[in-house]
Amino acid sequence: MSYKKALLFLIFSSIYEIFMNFNFLYKKNIYVCVIDYNFF
Helix, strand or coil: CHHHHHHHHHHHHHHHHHHHHHHHHHHHHHHHHHHHHHHC
C-alpha cells in the first residue's frame, strides 16, 4: 500500500514540476514580448 502511495506521489510531483516549469516559461515569453513591444 505504501509502495503505491510513494509511486503516486512521485508521479504527482513530477507532473507538478513540469507544469510549473511550463507556466514559468509561458510567463517569461509574455514578459519578453511585452518588453520587445515597448522597446520598439
